[in-house]
Amino acid sequence: MPRAPAAPPGHRLRVAAVIEWAKGLVVAALALATAGWLDARAESEVLRDVGRTAWLGGAAAREALGEALHGLDRYRHWAGGAAFVYVMVRVLEGLGLWQGREWARWVGIAGCVAYLPFEAMAVLEHPGPAPLVALVVTTGLVALLWPPRRPENGWP
16 A cells, blocks of 8 residues: 655654744743732633643642742742843744744754653643643654754764
């Protein structure tokens, strides 16, 4: 039986770009809702919505997030700043991937490889859909981004 042609590398990179943008969007939404940049009502709405989302851990996740936020009230703006930097990295990486830039492929691979051990530990320590989804998405991103092309100058 004939085999379907593989997606061209450019399409794979564009799928990876969309996934990176989605990750950035999720972090941006959580940061805005929890860093004190939105009013208390919006924060409670986000926490309630997290609690409704069973695959994110349900009510336990909402309580843990709420406790963490109230324990770190003094540092919310710093956390928001860190989230902003994370979102900007995801946006720039996504733009680079969309344009087929090799540096973005390497940034994506490095980021995924850095997350994999933590996500694997999370699956083992807290079995459930959320850690498994994170592990599958990260592994899928590595598959989309691999193999990187070697630059003509031989680096890296």
